[in-house]
Amino acid sequence: MTDSLNPNNYWKVLKNRLKKEGSQLVTNCNQLKMPSSDGKMYKTDVMNTEQLFRLIQSVPSPKAEPFKLWMAQVAKDRLDEMPNNEEEN
Numbered sequence: 001m002t003d004s005l006n007p008n009n010y011w012k013v014l015k016n017r018l019k020k021e022g023s024q025l026v027t028n029c030n031q032l033k034m035p036s037s038d039g040k041m042y043k044t045d046v047m048n049t050e051q052l053f054r055l056i057q058s059v060p061s062p063k064a065e066p067f068k069l070w071m072a073q074v075a076k077d078r079l080d081e082m083p084n085n086e087e088e089n
Contacts, residue, residue, distance in 0.1 A: 003063070011045070018058060025054050 004010040015026045029051065031043040047055065056067055 014059070023054075023058070025051055025058075 018026050025047075026045075029045045029047055032046050033041040034044040036042050053071060056064055056071070
């Protein structure tokens with residue numbers, strides 16, 4: 001998504017920035033051992049769907065913008081589908 005030549009470093013810098021901003025996102029991130037391209041098992045940060053969406057919102061890259069816009073549209077559509085409580089009263 002970022003075209004970073006070093007994605008591990010990008011993730012490290014982003015995690016540090018989020019921590020400095022007071023985000024609990026990285027603190028609540030779990031790690032699982034997953035296979036790497038070299039066949040070895042390494043601890044890898046994993047997130048649930050909500051955490052992943054929050055992370056995407058914080059990515060400072062123009063390439064993340066289309067996905068951010070899509071997430072906003074889906075949220076708006078969901079809100080529009082909800083019954084209007086004011087009309088029911």
